[in-house]
Amino acid sequence: MAAPQIKFDATEERLATLSLPEGGWSASARRDALARVRAMGLPHARDEYWKYTRPESLVQPEPPKAALFESGETPIFEDVDRLKVVFVDGVFDAEASDDLSLEGIEIERLSESSADIHWAKDIYGQLEIAGQTPVERPLAALNAAFATDGVLIRVTGKASKPVSLIYHHKSETSDAMLHHCVKVEKGAELTVLENGPAAARFNKVMEVDVADGATFHHIRMQGRDHERRAATHIFARLGEESVFKSFTLTANGMLTRNEVIVELTGDNAVAHVAGACMGDGDFHHDDTVFVTHDAVNCESRQVFKKVLRNGARGVFQGKILVKKGAQKTDGYQISQSLLLDGSSEFDAKPELEIYADDVACSHGSTSGAIDEEALFYLRSRGVPQGHAEDLLTLAFLAEAVLEVEDQALQDEINSRIEAWLMRRRTA
Amino acid sequence: MLKIENLQVKLEEEDKQILKGVDLEVEAGKVHAIMGPNGSGKSTLSYVLSGRDGYEVTGGSAHLLGEDILDMEPEERAAAGMFLAFQYPVEIPGVGNMTFLRTAVNAQRVARGEEEMSSTDFLKEIRAKAKELDIDAEMLKRPVNVGFSGGEKKRNEILQMAMLEPKLCILDETDSGLDVDAMKLVADGVNKLRAPDRGFLVITHYQRLLNHIQPDVVHIMSDGRIVKTGGPELALEVEENGYGDILSENA
Numbered sequence: 001m002a003a004p005q006i007k008f009d010a011t012e013e014r015l016a017t018l019s020l021p022e023g024g025w026s027a028s029a030r031r032d033a034l035a036r037v038r039a040m041g042l043p044h045a046r047d048e049y050w051k052y053t054r055p056e057s058l059v060q061p062e063p064p065k066a067a068l069f070e071s072g073e074t075p076i077f078e079d080v081d082r083l084k085v086v087f088v089d090g091v092f093d094a095e096a097s098d099d100l101s102l103e104g105i106e107i108e109r110l111s112e113s114s115a116d117i118h119w120a121k122d123i124y125g126q127l128e129i130a131g132q133t134p135v136e137r138p139l140a141a142l143n144a145a146f147a148t149d150g151v152l153i154r155v156t157g158k159a160s161k162p163v164s165l166i167y168h169h170k171s172e173t174s175d176a177m178l179h180h181c182v183k184v185e186k187g188a189e190l191t192v193l194e195n196g197p198a199a200a201r202f203n204k205v206m207e208v209d210v211a212d213g214a215t216f217h218h219i220r221m222q223g224r225d226h227e228r229r230a231a232t233h234i235f236a237r238l239g240e241e242s243v244f245k246s247f248t249l250t251a252n253g254m255l256t257r258n259e260v261i262v263e264l265t266g267d268n269a270v271a272h273v274a275g276a277c278m279g280d281g282d283f284h285h286d287d288t289v290f291v292t293h294d295a296v297n298c299e300s301r302q303v304f305k306k307v308l309r310n311g312a313r314g315v316f317q318g319k320i321l322v323k324k325g326a327q328k329t330d331g332y333q334i335s336q337s338l339l340l341d342g343s344s345e346f347d348a349k350p351e352l353e354i355y356a357d358d359v360a361c362s363h364g365s366t367s368g369a370i371d372e373e374a375l376f377y378l379r380s381r382g383v384p385q386g387h388a389e390d391l392l393t394l395a396f397l398a399e400a401v402l403e404v405e406d407q408a409l410q411d412e413i414n415s416r417i418e419a420w421l422m423r424r425r426t427a
Numbered sequence: 428m429l430k431i432e433n434l435q436v437k438l439e440e441e442d443k444q445i446l447k448g449v450d451l452e453v454e455a456g457k458v459h460a461i462m463g464p465n466g467s468g469k470s471t472l473s474y475v476l477s478g479r480d481g482y483e484v485t486g487g488s489a490h491l492l493g494e495d496i497l498d499m500e501p502e503e504r505a506a507a508g509m510f511l512a513f514q515y516p517v518e519i520p521g522v523g524n525m526t527f528l529r530t531a532v533n534a535q536r537v538a539r540g541e542e543e544m545s546s547t548d549f550l551k552e553i554r555a556k557a558k559e560l561d562i563d564a565e566m567l568k569r570p571v572n573v574g575f576s577g578g579e580k581k582r583n584e585i586l587q588m589a590m591l592e593p594k595l596c597i598l599d600e601t602d603s604g605l606d607v608d609a610m611k612l613v614a615d616g617v618n619k620l621r622a623p624d625r626g627f628l629v630i631t632h633y634q635r636l637l638n639h640i641q642p643d644v645v646h647i648m649s650d651g652r653i654v655k656t657g658g659p660e661l662a663l664e665v666e667e668n669g670y671g672d673i674l675s676e677n678a
């Protein structure tokens with residue numbers, strides 16, 4: 001079925017507001033990306049892949065205004081020894097950032113890497129292209145064409161501390177596009193932390209190349225700014241015996257679409273993608289995940305949990321594709337929602353597509369209310385109802401939170417969740 | 428201590444009367460046992476007393492230490508001193524046994540206007556009590572009742588009771604599913620808690636448990652009523668002759 005003309009008109013309207021950064025090593029990648037955007041057209045409400053999430057506000061020429069929000073609380077990761085890289089409304093802030101030198105790792109600002117040849121040439125827009133089949137992700141191509149800032153991280157050893165990307169939001173109308181490239185070389189290790197609302201509208205792409213025997217951990221907090229809208233993509237390519245683990249906690253947000261596209265290309269690689277989110281009222285959160293097994297004896301896990309109340313909406317589209325020859329694949333996928341009242345909604349589209357015969361893949365999706373039996377048991381021991389509900393909610397989210405390996409971070413994430421629940425309870 | 432008068436209860440969802448006028452009084456310091464055929468309403472009585480949803484009280488009253496408990500929330504009853512050891516303890520994946528118990532102990536203390544227990548004191552106490560009940564420290568770290576054997580679940584109920592130090596303890600078939608040694612541990616645990624200001628209501632099918640936990644009074648429940656009350660010898664009579672004689676006597 002041909003896409004409606006209206007979709008291409010909307011695409012051109014959006015493109016008219018943007019200009020392609022000129023010169024440097026990324027110029028041809030950007031031109032190619034723009035051609036892809038024109039060929040695909042930006043997402044439209046009638047697109048199958050956007051069935052549960054309305055893309056209009058992500059596509060329209062100007063972002064809807066987003067009120068600024070100051071919680072006054074200690075920002076997350078404050079106690080973590082890390083290298084801070086700060087962006088304000090999508091622009092790198094050198095003053096607020098740490099010195100970008102760290103042993104075993106090279107960090108450069110995308111907008112300042114103007115040489116003609118750069119290692120990132122093999123990654124920038126390239127992992128994204130690979131991730132455009134079999135499903136199109138036009139917002140990622142748009143980003144590859146127009147991203148104005150971001151970081152290029154190359155890791156050659158074991159990074160001595162995590163790189164922490166912090167996104168401040170200071171203008172009600174900011175429209176930010178960031179593009180990060182990460183190359184974790186053979187046997188190297190890196191953890192990337194991300195937090196902050198970023199902008200009124202945020203389009204972010206991170207392309208991650210995890211070489212043989214390398215490890216990449218990613219922990220992201222999408223904080224409490226409610227009016228922000230975000231479309232993010234992570235494209236990861238995994239080499240032999242490499243490890244990729246990504247966890248995202250999202251609290252609030254009128255529109256969040258997090259896509260994670262992982263390709264296991266080397267034998268014995270491991271990919272875990274997990275997310276926990278809590279939403280109230282006009283909250284909309286979409287996790288769209290695509291894991292491709294293209295090597296032998298790889299393991300993948302997708303664990304997504306959503307707590308929804310007061311009309312909040314959760315979406316999960318998750319796929320495991322096992323290519324021919326990807327024998328001994330161990331694939332697991334679970335998506336669950338806890339509906340704290342009758343007005344919330346969860347749409348899940350779990351998919352398995354398998355072309356190898358010796359694989360073990362399982363998937364499940366559920367949607368349910370608080371377990372009344374468990375609730376009564378807790379209350380009969382003296383735990384007040386609200387508190388008992390919080391305990392059960394935390395328990396519901398636990399399988400996702402447990403995907404975070406670092407115990408201190410796990411504790412911090414749990415305490416953030418508890419605080420969110422407590423605020424709702426006493427509101 | 429616990430005073431139940433003419434308590435009548437039906438199911439909320441169905442037009443089914445389950446308790447048809449129960450009269451029962453448990454005095455402080457005493458152990459009362461309830462026996463009775465399957466389906467006679469013993470568990471229902473224990474659930475109604477602890478405040479579970481799904482039942483409608485159509486008549487009568489229940490007071491704990493002079494307080495009308497039937498309008499109280501389950502957690503308020505717990506703070507007032509009510510404890511039910513469940514016939515079927517509930518599994519709660521994702522909630523650690525230890526976290527759960529510490530939360531419960533402190534919630535009750537806060538509700539009573541008492542100071543919270545420090546984590547060191549709590550740890551010390553729970554370790555000691557778990558040991559007495561032969562509960563492995565590993566089990567305390569696991570999620571509540573998940574993967575516990577039937578007997579382990581029952582012992583876990585008694586551990587909770589020992590930590591919460593309630594005023595009125597209802598034990599619903601705590602002996603079922605226990606091996607001989609576990610039964611003795613559980614009975615010892617209960618006996619240790621016997622005190623002049625504490626009452627017990629022990630629901631059981633077997634005289635065996637009552638050899639270990641000597642009851643002061645034995646009641647027979649049938650079809651939603653207490654139909655006979657006597658001393659420990661009543662349990663022996665049931666053990667020997669079944670309920671037939673007692674029930675026909677009352678027919």
Ligand SMILES: Nc1ncnc2c1ncn2[C@@H]1O[C@H](COP(=O)(O)OP(=O)(O)OP(=O)(O)O)[C@@H](O)[C@H]1O
Pocket residue numbers: 438445463464465466467468469470471472481514
């Ligand atoms: N929620 C319910 N829905 C339908 N019937 C119920 C419900 N709760 C209790 N009943 C019925 O009420 C009656 C009493 O049940 P109850 O569990 O109190 O019996 P009991 O004396 O504890 O039996 P047992 O010795 O087998 O444990 C039974 O007929 C039971 O089927």
Ligand SMILES: [Mg+2]
Pocket residue numbers: 469470471514599600
């Ligand atoms: Mg029963």
